[in-house]
Amino acid sequence: MKETLQIGFIPLIDAAALLVAVDKGFTAAEGLDVTLVREVSWSNVRDKLNIGLFDAAHLLAPVAIASSLGLGHIKVPIVAPFNLGLNGNAITVSSALHTAIMVEIDGDPFDPMATATALSRVVAKRHKNGAEPLTFGMTFPFSTHNYQLRFWMAAGGIDPDEDVRLVVLPPPFMADSIAGGQVDGFCVGAPWNSIAVDRGVGRILHFGSDILRRAAEKVLAIREGWSEKNPQIVAALVRAAHRAAEFIEEPQNRLEVARILARAEYVGVDAELILRTLEGRLKISADGTIRENHRYLLVGRQDAPRPDPTQAAWLYAQMVRWGQTEMSREGLITARGVFRSDIYDHALGSEGRPARASHPVGAFAGPAFDPEDVAGHLTSFPIGRQKKSV
Amino acid sequence: MGAESSPKIAIVDESPIRAAILEEGLREAGYTEVVRISEMQSLLSRIYALDPDVIVIDLENPSRDILEQMFQVSRAVRRPIAMFVDQSDTASIQASVDAGVSAYIVDGLKKERLKPILDLCISRFNAFSRLQDELDRTKSALEERKVIDRAKGILMKLKGLTEEEAYVLLRSTAMREKKKIGEIAQSILTASELLK
Numbered sequence: 001m002k003e004t005l006q007i008g009f010i011p012l013i014d015a016a017a018l019l020v021a022v023d024k025g026f027t028a029a030e031g032l033d034v035t036l037v038r039e040v041s042w043s044n045v046r047d048k049l050n051i052g053l054f055d056a057a058h059l060l061a062p063v064a065i066a067s068s069l070g071l072g073h074i075k076v077p078i079v080a081p082f083n084l085g086l087n088g089n090a091i092t093v094s095s096a097l098h099t100a101i102m103v104e105i106d107g108d109p110f111d112p113m114a115t116a117t118a119l120s121r122v123v124a125k126r127h128k129n130g131a132e133p134l135t136f137g138m139t140f141p142f143s144t145h146n147y148q149l150r151f152w153m154a155a156g157g158i159d160p161d162e163d164v165r166l167v168v169l170p171p172p173f174m175a176d177s178i179a180g181g182q183v184d185g186f187c188v189g190a191p192w193n194s195i196a197v198d199r200g201v202g203r204i205l206h207f208g209s210d211i212l213r214r215a216a217e218k219v220l221a222i223r224e225g226w227s228e229k230n231p232q233i234v235a236a237l238v239r240a241a242h243r244a245a246e247f248i249e250e251p252q253n254r255l256e257v258a259r260i261l262a263r264a265e266y267v268g269v270d271a272e273l274i275l276r277t278l279e280g281r282l283k284i285s286a287d288g289t290i291r292e293n294h295r296y297l298l299v300g301r302q303d304a305p306r307p308d309p310t311q312a313a314w315l316y317a318q319m320v321r322w323g324q325t326e327m328s329r330e331g332l333i334t335a336r337g338v339f340r341s342d343i344y345d346h347a348l349g350s351e352g353r354p355a356r357a358s359h360p361v362g363a364f365a366g367p368a369f370d371p372e373d374v375a376g377h378l379t380s381f382p383i384g385r386q387k388k389s390v
Numbered sequence: 391m392g393a394e395s396s397p398k399i400a401i402v403d404e405s406p407i408r409a410a411i412l413e414e415g416l417r418e419a420g421y422t423e424v425v426r427i428s429e430m431q432s433l434l435s436r437i438y439a440l441d442p443d444v445i446v447i448d449l450e451n452p453s454r455d456i457l458e459q460m461f462q463v464s465r466a467v468r469r470p471i472a473m474f475v476d477q478s479d480t481a482s483i484q485a486s487v488d489a490g491v492s493a494y495i496v497d498g499l500k501k502e503r504l505k506p507i508l509d510l511c512i513s514r515f516n517a518f519s520r521l522q523d524e525l526d527r528t529k530s531a532l533e534e535r536k537v538i539d540r541a542k543g544i545l546m547k548l549k550g551l552t553e554e555e556a557y558v559l560l561r562s563t564a565m566r567e568k569k570k571i572g573e574i575a576q577s578i579l580t581a582s583e584l585l586k
Contacts, residue, residue: 040452040454041452041453041455043454043492044449044454047483047492051484053487072458140458167434168455168458168459170456172452173430
């Protein structure tokens with residue numbers, strides 16, 4: 001008998017492992033009959049997963065943690081037994097802001113410290129001249145986009161809550177908003193940076209992987225209670241997604257994958273653009289300049305699919321740093337516990353293998369991240385909104 | 391409504407018809423302060439300017455994520471906002487998600503005053519979907535009617551049949567092939583296009 005599952009997703013390229021798993025019949029081969037449901041907002045995905053309309057979902061990694069901690073919304077424990085993607089974001093700025101940063105820059109324009117320092121000079125000048133603060137778009141309060149933008153700016157001395165405005169924008173509105181001047185820049189996932197570049201309204205300043213070498217981006221999220229009751233189904237789903245992630249990374253399959261994702265019921269954008277994204281070969285400005293980085297989006301390579309509690313701890317640290325929650329031992333344990341490498345290993349029969357190499361987060365600024373000592377780590381960052389425990 | 395003043399309700403919906411139906415329902419129920427927002431470009435600033443007690447938003451609206459930002463305590467927000475439905479009230483959450491509507495309450499308004507508002511929104515949203523379904527059905531019935539008429543015309547011309555005979559031929563063919571008359575009519579249209 002086939003198990004029927006409803007799985008929600010947002011039309012983004014990092015839903016690839018899920019979409020390909022279903023489209024190529026990998027889920028069916030595992031005895032799963034999956035209906036994919038395309039959604040329009042992260043709030044919808046979260047709510048439908050939380051109340052049980054979805055059995056699983058393509059979800060922002062920080063939302064899975066926030067939901068487990070009861071931040072911003074009702075508390076529903078979530079597990080992430082599979083990581084759908086590492087990295088994949090980019091920071092895009094308007095032509096005007098790009099020019100302003102390049103006037104101020106002292107160093108390599110691909111070095112985020114150089115651009116952040118330059119941006120901080122731009123911000124200071126605007127302030128002195130009485131100009132409106134710069135506005136940046138991101139996708140959700142609990143998103144890597146929000147944390148990457150903040151991390152980058154703060155490293156240059158900008159207080160993201162005081163010196164600029166950060167606003168939530170649905171990804172499909174990003175290009176229009178930069179064209180219309182409502183925002184001066186944004187951080188978003190693929191394909192939306194490329195769409196702004198192709199329209200000639202923005203320029204990619206950084207890949208997310210410039211900010212952090214490894215950043216858990218989207219996870220396959222499942223309610224903890226449901227996962228405990230249905231371990232076989234969860235394992236089957238993990239295996240199907242894993243097979244898809246490996247399939248996606250085979251160079252000879254890339255075009256086929258791009259064509260699948262391009263279909264209207266999935267991501268619904270040009271296959272050529274998707275192919276460039278999967279290959280980490282992005283057009284960064286309207287003049288056709290291409291920047292290549294194989295770390296741009298990791299789906300099935302470099303251990304990307306295996307949930308890494310270090311990543312969860314880093315995301316938790318950002319929630320603490322920016323005042324979304326107070327630092328607590330229990331909070332950190334809960335956050336780390338969302339990323340279930342044990343379920344992943346069990347599903348793939350790889351438990352008990354020799355300990356894997358740990359993968360550092362690799363942030364461009366600050367000391368190496370220590371997942372065991374989040375509070376101590378955060379003392380290295382002067383700018384933040386940390387709530388002082390009374 | 392009692393002695394308390396009517397809460398200010400903002401409806402965020404890109405469908406003007408549904409928003410109008412909702413507004414009318416709320417006004418009939420005695421809520422006098424209802425404002426519709428259909429322009430999503432400056433949603434947050436509109437909301438801050440209006441300063442509503444309740445925000446109702448359709449779930450097919452991508453701008454819903456923008457509202458989530460208001461939960462965050464930041465300098466731009468004057469009053470924190472909480473999701474109306476409380477954690478224990480899963481039936482309400484389910485009903486509202488099924489209907490495709492969600493409501494947010496601004497802190498300060500009593501929770502029990504929100505329940506009737508959400509219930510009303512849910513029933514109006516459901517009524518709107520039924521209306522939409524009916525409209526879609528009527529539309530497709532009308533389309534089918536047109537296709538059949540055109541197919542009859544072709545048969546009459548090509549085979550020298552009366553209208554009655556043309557219809558009988560369509561119907562008997564449909565019965566023989568276990569298909570709908572509309573499908574047979576459509577294939578006649580397609581064939582005649584190809585053979586032109």
